[in-house]
Amino acid sequence: MSGHIGIFGNEDINVAPLLHWSLYALQHRGEVGSGLVVVDDDKINELRGPGLVSDIYKEEEINSIKGNKGAAHVRYAFEDDDKNATFLPEVFPCEKTQALLSIDGNFLEKALSRKHIADFLCNEEDLPEKIKNLKGAYSIIHINKDRMIAIRDPWGIKNLVLGKYDNSYVVASETAAIDSIGAEFLRDILPGEIVTIDKDGLKSQFTGERQEKNCIFEYVYIARQDSYIGGKSVYEARYNMGRRLAEEEPVNGDLVIGAPDSGTIAALGYSHESRIPYKEGILKNRYVGRSFILPDQRMREKAVKIKMNPLKKNLDGKRVILVDDSIVRGTTIKSTVKMLRDAGAIEVHVRIACPPVKHSCDLCVDTPDEKYLIGANLSVEDTCKEIGADSLAYLSLDSLVSVCGGNRFCKHCFDGNYPIEVENGNNL
Structure with missing residues (x-):
């Protein structure tokens, strides 16, 4: 990165x-x-x-x-x-x-x-x-x-x-x-x-x-929302990921919330398309960094606990649709689902604005070994049980490619295909 x-x-x-x-x-x-x-x-x-x-x-x-x-x-x-x-x-x-x-x-x-x-x-x-x-x-x-x-x-x-x-x-x-x-x-x-x-x-x-063959994960997570890649607004792409996700994977709920901050824009798109109101459900501590890019698992788990706090008034007694950009290890989303339940949510339905991350990347994102990727080791049904959600669904790869502007991407983290022959990466 x-x-x-x-x-x-x-x-x-x-x-x-x-x-x-x-x-x-x-x-x-x-x-x-x-x-x-x-x-x-x-x-x-x-x-x-x-x-x-x-x-x-x-x-x-x-x-x-x-x-x-x-x-x-x-x-x-x-x-x-x-x-x-x-x-x-x-x-x-x-x-x-x-x-x-x-x-x-x-x-x-x-x-x-x-x-x-x-x-x-x-x-x-x-x-x-x-x-x-x-x-x-x-x-x-x-x-x-x-x-x-x-x-x-x-x-x-x-x-x-x-x-x-x-x-x-x-x-x-x-x-x-x-x-x-x-x-x-x-x-x-x-x-x-x-x-x-x-x-x-x-x-x-x-x-x-x-x-x-631009890295498609730039649109999903890496790039800032106010950036443009190949002339395409990252904000617009993420918003449309949420809209397409609502079309493909509808669910009944009382409110849509985003996992801050990377899931917020897709959550707004999901709310727009589903006509289910968007509300803030989680407050983020702005002084804590991005847990995905911390160097070890224990640090990531601690960061999740101190960087987010639920808004109980908006969640108590509600059926919550939680939208996030991606699931990599499953650490953050599992903690978030539990946090929402502890805050009084009676149902938590998780919707992810990209396909399951199944393959480790040695080129661009430096995702962990595949043995640590929840999408590589568990089915969607088993992942849902593991994270404690009432339901779980992902955006299809075809829809992700479409909202990002066409088929000019490296999608290895999702489909296992690099644009060039790769054995090992060497970080410089």
Whole structure:
């Protein structure tokens, strides 16, 4: 998962505050740690550390850094993370100077390192051929004192977008990060596109073989609701997931509630289509992060207990339809169903705005091993019993694809089919 942003500025701009602000718009993509690197001619300033963006960076420190080029990154909690993992961007020698390298993605060649990638990006000759042979799901930002290179994998599994801030160019994992600094969104960087930006402007090259297979889980869970992917509103897609779910899996109830926050938009869509009123049923503690991306199971279980509290007045004596975006391990939904019953709900019907997650992903999302995926090990009926619900139903894969804009997706987590041959992923 993870997320990053890069800015190649004109001579007058100071990018450190812009990078800092944009990280808040990317925080949902990684909560383990962050890095921010600014290039000022031959001088490079680096800030990085574990924790949330608000914990790492001090305003006075950010304001003291000068430079018109730079990048910033938030790191996701990978299952096999080294506790001493580097928080990107990382700085490497680049010919007679230095360059920063930021990567969001996984690579299939186990021996591949960030230094290998940094080395071949310093020499811009034959970049399309080099990228063609770089197998995986990734976006890359590489910046030295003279230029910025931004690359999206040839399958377009990872998102990467292009924007402009005055006379400066911006690339980022999501449009929300571009919006957050008041930049203008220009377009998506295309699958297999290599964008080079320097003092003369922007040019692009392409790898030979290209096809778009964007990760569909971006629409379901990962991306911020105010982002656009491939020109499609994430909010609209999630709302329509809920509407389609109500058509496919109706149930009688007194109210519809969303599992905060990722199920809320689909719940509104379900309420609209079913004409069953939507009400708030659960209050979320805004100071607790996303439990799915915490690094171990005990932390996830504790996070669920402290991040949500039921609104008993709305739930007592009611038949509740609970809409959530997905079920991965089953930890959160099981606790939520029990919470609703303890608050007085007489029935709890669970509706999920995507199909069962049955396959572990080594490319994009880093879902856990399949032995931990409830959808891979239990039938829908048995899952319903396990989570303690009165009924459980999922959105069909055909409907999910349709509301997200067509059949241009990697759907491996649902159907087991990667767009490229995969044995193991290598997080960089």
